[in-house]
Amino acid sequence: MGMGIGHRLHGDGRAFITVMILTLGGGLFLLKDRKGVHLYMGILLNIFGTLIMMLANSWVSFMMSPSGVDQKGAFIGTAIDALLNPLWIPLAMHRMMGNIAFGGFIAGAYAAVKFIGAKTDEERAHYDWMGYISNFVGIAGLLPLPFAGYYFGREVYSNSAVMGNNMMGGDFSWTFIMQAMLVGSLFLISNYYLWSGMGRIPGAERYRGYIKFLLAIIVISFAIWLTPHNLPLTGEEVGQMGGSQYHPTLKYLGLMPAKNAVVNFIILSTFFSFLLYKRGNKGKTIPVSQQGRTPKIVLSIIGLLCLWLVGQYAVYLYGLDPKELDLPPDRAGYFRTVGTLLFINCAAIIIAIALTLKDKGIIAQYLYIGVTGFNVTLFLGVYGFVVMEKASPFLRNIAVSQFTQLISCLILVTTIDSFLFKNAESMGEMKWGKMSIRSQYALLVLCIVITLNMGLMGFIRSGLRTDWHIYGVLKDASEWAYTPSNYTMTQMVGSAAIVFLVTGDLLLRGRI
Structure with a gap:
């Protein structure tokens, strides 16, 4: 009890707080002029907003994973003990990524409404630019969101196996199918907006041939992500399938190895779409070897970061004792393979x-994207089924290895791209305002879908406690205590989304 807050925070908590402190300190270098002061005020606003969110998160996460409580359920700790509960930081990370995506797509919807109603080319150009920036922010939050969600889910399972099993394989399994539908829609529609945006970029027609392949990858991956493991069948249908609720072939697509593989494929495809968009109007480039020492220094630092990110986990897997996962010694071979x-x-x-x-x-970009894509989707996607059968507890480690490789790929390829097209000749100025109306409706749909998804995930997070006010400590013994069905949830979340969007529209029009 005598340790300071820093000592009692897990590594993820210290890293999260450190990032905020570095952002706060780094922003001081912006205080050179009026614009810099304005930007720094924005940084302060976001940091204090995040701290307020984290404070509210602590109440919710304590209800899911109470700390400072003895075996009899009595609270014997301090307010700090309650604050530093196991799910506090994982929930904060998940919600922060979700809020970044949410804010981006909300701003994009505002820009879309103003674009559709614009009377002049200047207005359309301005709100087209705003829609592009907003969609970029939304995608920036969306790409890491599945990883943050997986991390939060893993910590939920680590804190309570009962709650974890109920989340993905119990009462909320079909709720997660709906969640997959919404998140998959976000990726598909945001990609459509990027592809539509190529029409405003001179030279981007060179990359249009990639779109059909990216679309096929995303749609097929989306379909696999949506596939449930067990089907809601009638007795007659069960009889026709040989007395099982599981489809003889499609049941494998409902398991986590398949879903982890395709969600990584979707993220990688979305990232590739953004790369094509970013380099759309870039012509003749300046060779990296002629850009001085900066590329060598930066690429070396980023390379070391990526090597540490991937390599440290490889070393960990080689040294992992199967006993730690309650597995026999001969299962160590699966660890070494990964x-x-x-x-x-x-x-x-x-x-x-x-x-x-x-x-x-x-060539470097295609090589690393190809190696990463093969590793995280094809190899580990298939190998995950082997591990599930022979060493099931190790499956979570496979997901972490997929995450580390994919994050490394996003970081390194983006860095290479920044030098590859630095000061490249332009094939023409961006034609702001030359977007189709369909693309603006895509921004509106993104806003609607992200709003529904936020409500649905809030239901899952709270519903996981089932009939507990504070999980495992204070039970709701009232006669009206129950967990709403998915039917009730869709009514409530849908109604809340309608109220939110209608209110926002009225505010936008100045009616209230």
Whole structure:
């Protein structure tokens, strides 16, 4: 009880707080002029808003994972003990990513409404630019959101296996199918907006041929992500399927190895779409070897970061004792297989950086995206089924290895791209305002879908406690205590979304 807050925070908590402190301190360098002061005020606003969110999160997360409580359910800790409960930081990370995406898509909807109602080319150009920036912010929050969600879910399971099983394989399994539908729609529609935006970029027609392949990947992956493991069948239908609720083939697509693989594929495809969009009007480039020492320094630092991110987990897997996962010693071979795959990814990082410094940056990007895509989707997607059968507890470690490789890919490829097209010749100015009306309705749909998704996830988070006010400590023994059905949830969340959107529209029009 005598330790300070910093000592009692988990590593994720210290990292989260450190990022906010560094952002706060780094923003001081902006205080050079009036614009810098304005930007720093925005940073302060976001930091204090995040702290307020974290304070509110602590109440909710304490109800899910109470700390400072003895075996009899009596609270014997302090307010700090209650604050630093196991799910506090994981929930904060998940909600922060969700709120970034939510804010971006809400602003995008505002821009879309103003674009549709614009009377002049200048207005359309302005709100087109605003819609683009808003969609970029939304995607920036959306890409890491599945990882934050998985991390939060893993911590829920670690804190209570009963709650974790109920989340994905029990009462809320079909709720998560609805959640997958909403999140998949966000990725699909945001990609559509990016593809539509290529029409305003001179030179982007070079990349239109990729769109049909990206669309196929996203749609097929989306379909797999939506596939349930068990089907809601009548007795007659169960008889026709041989007495089982599981489809003989499609049942495998409802398991976590398949879903983890395709969600990584969707994220990688969305990232690739953004790369194409970003380089749309870039012409002749300046070789990286002619850009001085900066690329060498930055790529070396980023490379070391990525090597540490992937390599440290590879080392961990090689040294992981099967006993820690309640597995027999002969299962260590599965750990080393995944560890070897991570070391291969490390080799790809080194080769990609070397190729970039040798002015082969495009090849480097395709190489590393290809290696990462193969590792996290094809190999680990299939190997996950083997692990599920032979060493099921290790499946969570496979998901972490997928995450580390994908994050490394996003970081390194983005860095390479920034130098690859630095000061490149422009093939023409961006034609702001030259967007179709359909693209603006896509922004509106993104706003609606993200609003529904926020409500649905709030229901899941609170509903996981079932009939407990404070899970495992204070039970709701009243006769009217129950967890609403999905039918009731959709009515309530849908109604709340309608009220929110209608109120926002009235505010936008100045009616209230």
